[in-house]
Amino acid sequence: MSLPAVLNASLITKFRYQKTNGDNARLVESGATIEGKEGAYATNVGELQLPDEAALFLGGRVSENIGFLTELSLHGTEGSNFLSFKMPFNFKAGEDTDLLVVPFITDALGAGFGLELLNTGALRSQRVGEDRKSLMAQQYLGLGYGAAEGITFAAVKESGFLNVTFWSPDWSNFSPEGLATYVRGALTPQLGDWDSGLGFQYYFGKSKNDTGGNVIEEKDIKGWSIDGQLQGEFLGKPLGAYAAYGSVPSNSHFNASANRKTAWSIHGQYGVIPNKATIILGYRHADTGADTDNAVTIGGTYNFAQNVQLQLNHVLRSGSKYDTPQDAGDQQTTLMLFSGF
Numbered sequence: 001m002s003l004p005a006v007l008n009a010s011l012i013t014k015f016r017y018q019k020t021n022g023d024n025a026r027l028v029e030s031g032a033t034i035e036g037k038e039g040a041y042a043t044n045v046g047e048l049q050l051p052d053e054a055a056l057f058l059g060g061r062v063s064e065n066i067g068f069l070t071e072l073s074l075h076g077t078e079g080s081n082f083l084s085f086k087m088p089f090n091f092k093a094g095e096d097t098d099l100l101v102v103p104f105i106t107d108a109l110g111a112g113f114g115l116e117l118l119n120t121g122a123l124r125s126q127r128v129g130e131d132r133k134s135l136m137a138q139q140y141l142g143l144g145y146g147a148a149e150g151i152t153f154a155a156v157k158e159s160g161f162l163n164v165t166f167w168s169p170d171w172s173n174f175s176p177e178g179l180a181t182y183v184r185g186a187l188t189p190q191l192g193d194w195d196s197g198l199g200f201q202y203y204f205g206k207s208k209n210d211t212g213g214n215v216i217e218e219k220d221i222k223g224w225s226i227d228g229q230l231q232g233e234f235l236g237k238p239l240g241a242y243a244a245y246g247s248v249p250s251n252s253h254f255n256a257s258a259n260r261k262t263a264w265s266i267h268g269q270y271g272v273i274p275n276k277a278t279i280i281l282g283y284r285h286a287d288t289g290a291d292t293d294n295a296v297t298i299g300g301t302y303n304f305a306q307n308v309q310l311q312l313n314h315v316l317r318s319g320s321k322y323d324t325p326q327d328a329g330d331q332q333t334t335l336m337l338f339s340g341f
Helices: 025-028 038-044 139-140
Strands: 011-020 048-061 066-073 082-086 091-092 097-106 147-155 160-168 176-178 181-188 195-203 206-211 216-220 223-233 238-249 262-275 277-287 292-305 310-316 329-341
Touching: 011 038, 025 038, 066 091, 066 147, 082 292, 139 238, 139 262, 139 277
Parallel strands: none
Antiparallel strands: 011 048, 011 329, 048 066, 066 082, 082 097, 091 097, 097 147, 147 160, 160 181, 176 206, 181 195, 195 223, 206 216, 223 238, 238 262, 262 277, 277 292, 292 310, 310 329
């Protein structure tokens, strides 16, 4: 066995406290039970989640032009602890172009896990704030997260990238009778001193899985989004700004309801103390066809060290969805200690 001078391994943990403003007394009066204080019932009185996540990441070089990344759960995962894995094969095509073939599997990061370079919400794990569904349109709609396995073919240049992924929304052994398609592209030009990105996501096709006994499980994969970002400096301090708009049709894998859903979002992170403290602001609007669901996020981060972060988010929700009382109310506060070592 050949051990590298630097071991590419990391233990990632999230310790959270979460508080919502729902009314447990009302829930009990309406006939609900709070045995075990699960879900909204627990967060309505304040819940310590110790840990919310704990995972071991291993990654690095397999051989020339081949790499890998693995995520292993350390926290009570049902079934396999082998959460995510991908192995990029990289081929040079000229001086500034890379062609990649990336087989992958993930329990929660979606079809974009094969390759994603923006931080707009196209991929669950690449975000500035903890409450992803309140910050980012794609995450609210179900795009960019969930179980997925397949293979990505990608071309990457400094000026942009393009992916085509054939995949199934599964996370285990499966017998594919058909795979859905995910297409992702983005331009990444330099606009003066600003790094920029402008892209799209498009999901289409049907995933068909032979579950045995001549039973074919078919999932209709439909949805799309457009997104953009700017990263640079404002008044001498770092700023990232992100926006997205997306849509998922009715009666599909991402949307089981009878109504088309749309959402748009804009949010940003500003480094008030560079490399130490930031503030986060965001707004997300969604229309489910039956009601509207809006979220305003106010928060910030403080880095005790490069790999230890304290994050505070407060979300205020509004719209016709909240005309009737919701189990978890219309506000949520999250305090999280995130570390990687």
